[in-house]
Amino acid sequence: MTLTEKILARASGRKSVRAGENIWVSADVLMTHDVCGPGTIGVFKKEFGRNARVWDPKKVVIIPDHYIFSADRRSNRNVDTLREFAQEQGLEYFYDVIDDPTGKWVFDPSKGDVERQYGSKYAGVCHVALPEKGHTRPGEVLFGTDSHTCTAGAFNEFATGIGNTDAGFVLGTGKLLVKVPETIHFKLDGKMQDGVMAKDLILHVIGEIGFDGATYCAMQFDGPGAHEMSIDDRMTVANMAIESGGKNGIFEFDEKTAAYVDERCRRNGTKSEYTPVERDEEEHFLRELVIDLDALEPTVACHPNPAQRKLARELDEIKLDRAYIGSCTGGKTSDFLAFARVIKGNKVAIDTFGVPATPLIVNELKSINWDGASVWDILIEAGVKMTENAGCAACLGGPEDTFGRMNTPLKCISTTNRNFPGRMGHKESQVFLASPMTVAAGAIEGRITDPRRFI
């Protein structure tokens, strides 16, 4: 069996499963957020009754992160709905925006959108917060009401996005009927050159197979190149499995996985036992590709979808209006450090927005010092508009007052993961997906360019 089949077999109480079979799978964690949470709760109450209890309050994780820092009152209200549900159900893992359990969330635009407006529990973007807070464990099954739930495949778990109806069912039963996906195998050889990042790898892969090339398939990444990659890099790759239509992305377990997971579980007091899955000698793959990491170059996905692959050096003629670094794909500490490495000593030539994925990342960027200045201050000095209000922000557009949102038809280079028309705001705007280094180089030049010139 493949890694995905082994996890699904275990979660369904069977010795083995085959691709194409429909099986009942037990969830280890169900995650939802402010956009889909209220709908999921509505389905749960309608189908299981107004006084129904969730199947296991320790396995439900609620992370408001999407439409948070907006004066839109209906968006604010979504957070209140989550709080009421968490209190009613006694949910321990609700990462509220505010500290007052009797309060209401109201974003105050008069305080500006740069200084933090959240309390001590707020966790930021769910797919980065889940591992940070110790909710991702090897060998487990994670369902989430968000397509980029596949990020957690970096930790050797089966993680996939589901709709509100399915999530309502999981809330009530802890189970879901799942068709076992076929697996596409990506063997990673070699090591990425300086100036080439995990984002370049996944944009290369999506360009190779197409934005529907892995529809309902598991994407298994392994080989020596995968073991060379950091956990953050593996998260970036797994995150974008869905951009090829993948059901999930998955990596092998190794000492890096163990070190990361054990430390986060210990720090947060979450469940620390887990059983990883290892590769079998016999694995059936739908398709196999070998990727030579040494040969990769800075890569860009052009408008209007993530498979429009070009090399950054081929796009010199494309002038940019805006640059954006943030999101679950490209807003981690390591992403900002790579971005800052290119930016340091330069000034940005176009509007450039920086949105860390989580409050912890904000703190790290403020405490890491290079030559006597914090990385945060280095970015501000270069002209980057940095916000402490960690969250999804303009990655998916959001209400009109969202930080970094494109309200006019601009061209933006972005570390985010999706660039279908209108994704970051105006329906005629264009988004070019790239690595943090390539976004930094674009911000300095005001046009798309190869970042290796700057390092």
Ligand code: SF4
């Ligand atoms: S950062 Fe973007 S892709 Fe990630 S969860 Fe938020 S909206 Fe979705």
